[in-house]
Amino acid sequence: xxxxxxxxxxxxxxxxxxxxxxxxxGYFAPKDENKGxxxxxxxxxxxxxxxxxxxxxxxxxxxxxxxxxxxxxxxxDTLWLPGTDHASIATEAKIVEAMRKEGVTKDDIGRDGFLExxxxxxxxxxxxxxxxxxxxxxxxxxSRQRFTMDEGCSKAVKEVFVHLYNKGLIYRGKRIxxxxxxxxxxxxxxxxxxxxxxxxxxxxxxxxxxxxxxxxVATTRPETMLGDTAVAVNPNDERYKDIVGKTLILPLVxxxxxxxxxxxxxxDFGTGVVKITPAHDPNDFEVGKRHDLEVINVMTDDAKxxxxxxxxxxxxxxxxxxxxxxxxxxxxxxxxxxxxAHNVGTCYRCGTTIEPRASLQWFVSMEELAAPAIKAVxxxxxxxxxxxxxxxxFHWMENIRDWCISRQLxxxxxxxxxxxxxxxxxxxxxxxxxxxxxxxxxxxxDPDTLDTWFSSALWPFxxxxxxxxxxxxxxxxxxxxxxxxxxxxxxxxSRMIFSGLEYTGKAPFNTVLIHGLxxxxxxxxxSKSLGNGIDPLEIIDKYGADALxxxxxxxxxxxxxxxxxDKKVEASRNFANKLWNAARFVLMNLSEEFDADSIDVSAxxxxxxxxxxxxxxxxxxxxxNLEKFELGVAASKLYDFAWDYxxxxxxxxxxxxxxxxxxxxxxxxxxxxxxxxxxxxxxxxPFMPFITEEIWQTLPHNGESIMVSDFxxxxxxxxxxxxxxxxxxxxxxxxxxxxRRAELGVVPSRKAHVYxxxxxxxxxxxAGMFFEKLASASAVEIAxxxxxxxxxxxxxxFDAVLYLPMDExxxxxxxxxxxxxxxxxxxxxxxxxxxxxxxxxxVDRAPxxxxxxxxxxxxxxxxxxxxxxxxxxxLI
Numbered sequence: 001x002x003x004x005x006x007x008x009x010x011x012x013x014x015x016x017x018x019x020x021x022x023x024x025x026g027y028f029a030p031k032d033e034n035k036g037x038x039x040x041x042x043x044x045x046x047x048x049x050x051x052x053x054x055x056x057x058x059x060x061x062x063x064x065x066x067x068x069x070x071x072x073x074x075x076x077d078t079l080w081l082p083g084t085d086h087a088s089i090a091t092e093a094k095i096v097e098a099m100r101k102e103g104v105t106k107d108d109i110g111r112d113g114f115l116e117x118x119x120x121x122x123x124x125x126x127x128x129x130x131x132x133x134x135x136x137x138x139x140x141x142x143s144r145q146r147f148t149m150d151e152g153c154s155k156a157v158k159e160v161f162v163h164l165y166n167k168g169l170i171y172r173g174k175r176i177x178x179x180x181x182x183x184x185x186x187x188x189x190x191x192x193x194x195x196x197x198x199x200x201x202x203x204x205x206x207x208x209x210x211x212x213x214x215x216x217v218a219t220t221r222p223e224t225m226l227g228d229t230a231v232a233v234n235p236n237d238e239r240y241k242d243i244v245g246k247t248l249i250l251p252l253v254x255x256x257x258x259x260x261x262x263x264x265x266x267x268d269f270g271t272g273v274v275k276i277t278p279a280h281d282p283n284d285f286e287v288g289k290r291h292d293l294e295v296i297n298v299m300t301d302d303a304k305x306x307x308x309x310x311x312x313x314x315x316x317x318x319x320x321x322x323x324x325x326x327x328x329x330x331x332x333x334x335x336x337x338x339x340x341a342h343n344v345g346t347c348y349r350c351g352t353t354i355e356p357r358a359s360l361q362w363f364v365s366m367e368e369l370a371a372p373a374i375k376a377v378x379x380x381x382x383x384x385x386x387x388x389x390x391x392x393x394f395h396w397m398e399n400i401r402d403w404c405i406s407r408q409l410x411x412x413x414x415x416x417x418x419x420x421x422x423x424x425x426x427x428x429x430x431x432x433x434x435x436x437x438x439x440x441x442x443x444x445x446d447p448d449t450l451d452t453w454f455s456s457a458l459w460p461f462x463x464x465x466x467x468x469x470x471x472x473x474x475x476x477x478x479x480x481x482x483x484x485x486x487x488x489x490x491x492x493x494s495r496m497i498f499s500g501l502e503y504t505g506k507a508p509f510n511t512v513l514i515h516g517l518x519x520x521x522x523x524x525x526x527s528k529s530l531g532n533g534i535d536p537l538e539i540i541d542k543y544g545a546d547a548l549x550x551x552x553x554x555x556x557x558x559x560x561x562x563x564x565x566d567k568k569v570e571a572s573r574n575f576a577n578k579l580w581n582a583a584r585f586v587l588m589n590l591s592e593e594f595d596a597d598s599i600d601v602s603a604x605x606x607x608x609x610x611x612x613x614x615x616x617x618x619x620x621x622x623x624x625n626l627e628k629f630e631l632g633v634a635a636s637k638l639y640d641f642a643w644d645y646x647x648x649x650x651x652x653x654x655x656x657x658x659x660x661x662x663x664x665x666x667x668x669x670x671x672x673x674x675x676x677x678x679x680x681x682x683x684x685x686p687f688m689p690f691i692t693e694e695i696w697q698t699l700p701h702n703g704e705s706i707m708v709s710d711f712x713x714x715x716x717x718x719x720x721x722x723x724x725x726x727x728x729x730x731x732x733x734x735x736x737x738x739x740r741r742a743e744l745g746v747v748p749s750r751k752a753h754v755y756x757x758x759x760x761x762x763x764x765x766x767a768g769m770f771f772e773k774l775a776s777a778s779a780v781e782i783a784x785x786x787x788x789x790x791x792x793x794x795x796x797x798f799d800a801v802l803y804l805p806m807d808e809x810x811x812x813x814x815x816x817x818x819x820x821x822x823x824x825x826x827x828x829x830x831x832x833x834x835x836x837x838x839x840x841x842x843v844d845r846a847p848x849x850x851x852x853x854x855x856x857x858x859x860x861x862x863x864x865x866x867x868x869x870x871x872x873x874x875l876i
Contacts, residue, residue: 009580011544034077041479048087053132055518069686073711083146088412156462181303182352235261362406373498412449457495460508516561546688554635609720610727736795751778752808758800833858
């Protein structure tokens, strides 16, 4: 017995049930029978365990799910591997904040106590976003779910650290790093976001010790002058050659500092004299190394002035700035203040202004690692879609600096380096502890943890078992497509590429599909501060997951941002309802004994061949679009075909045949309906998995689930060009008649005789019932060559001229009266406009735009009057 669908589609009654069905059947996992076939692998960009589902996640995972469902149905050996990221800075901040509310600090409970809390927090909240992703319909293989701090990933991290250290590519040294005074940790260059801020140039006077004068320097951060250990001039600058080697007295501090000559100084910038603060500026640090200058750090970890400067000790850096400038002015050292807008680095996590500071940290030497990563993209081993994002990648990689990988945090992968406090020995090992190779005493492990991105960089292969030679690694690596946003090309994509090449000898993926941001309807980035964030779970609850997914997919163009509005989701919900109603109609018009055997081409009517040929072309287009990652284009084509061609045209065209129960023509229409509808459900399944599964299950079919059915393929034998052209001619004629009737204001219920003058007499004669049903024709007659259609309304297409008797469409007397009134009103407007334009005062004094607008109105009214007179003439 054929199943029937409920009257209305209710996503809440369908989605959880179907997701549980797919999960229980094991459809998300790779099939054993597919071993040896071409693999298609996606690793999920692991969301933070602190995260809650937002629109960025929804878009990212919708695109991935479309690709993996498509490839799964195409018979590939597919794996979509999920997992989460430990997110050192974000997670530690959450836990510290929770502890603050309890009145507890990290120091109060110690490292072990803090880590106990962190793991408990992960156990409680870490899977929250995974469960939310499931509400989207994501078909990840949850049995392979990974975590960046699980045992396997941790082993891979140690393996990589030791490998790079032994190769001389990881080192520990004192260098200028980016320090976040709020997060209390170093961050990498990629984690610094620059924003333009209004600031100042403070011009200061530094006196020479010998009393012979002074030099003028300028700075945007006067508080750092406390750490100045020199001023520099260019060795080729004739203005200052006599003072090179002399000594200055640092204002407020009294420190004696030298004047050094260095090529770094630009002679034509400012005064050509630069203050040198090696501890608080990366360029000054390099100058300091060249001239063996002292490195003096003037700030604490939370950016307060140190105790070495009693007048300012304990002041926040910005508070100290004001006090220092005041004292400089009172001491006669402030020359002038100049407004200056400049880019300031901020922490990508908390937005705090970064403080460059000299610090002993661990670094990865990047030059050797970057070269093959640049080459892989340059030579096409890895492609960016769209290609323009390669420029971002190359700019970053070709100008890359050594990567600071140590973080002053407790949550994360602890650096596998050990120190002997007695003899100063350093040991780097994969083991959990170490004894000093010189004195045999137990060694102290480095307290710092690794940058979160250090472990994330290994994600495509560590999750598959590397460094072990596992079956999954051999079967699914390299992965296929990485789907991610353009905002983490530097953070993550670049690091995965050089990591994959260095540790596995293979590029980690062949394609990087870049998507943009989901913005609000005004084009603004969604943020807490603006209060314009949209919760995907609320959208799912209101409209269903399919509506959200289809909205995100249809609005997507690789690399471009999209605007999200409720109206777009409503349109997608309406599309789902349209599909549901079409499926209900088809099911209600199938006989109980209906058997979905193969299509008998010889029995097909012209309209059947038309829709099958259109569908066959759709299959080809959608497959081509998906292979080119044009997911939004594919979604639009599916929408247009399903709504327009199938629902609004084909179903209406075959309704008369369906009423002829038991006839051959009825059975052929039924087979065509089922064939095309089933195929459309398969094409749409990657985009709208829930409703397509529910509909497909009610249609006559083979197999357990649409999810593991075969994706449609283009069949040359189902292309019927002549029939498609013929039916297109009929449809265009019907559209022309409808439009003409609408122009005349004729209601559909008013029937009229239709005369058709055409060279395709057989085609239009056979299509008579279509005109009667769809163009309100009372009868259809093929006109002879001598037919002139005098006094009749005409509609013209490329293949026919169609005539409608005016008397059958309108009441002549009433229409004549209506047109006469409209003509009188139009002539009144013409007279008004002519009078205005004849007024020289208006023409000479009014703005040119107003005069031109009045002329345009007159032209339009004149044209309209001519049309009305012509229409009236036909009624006489």
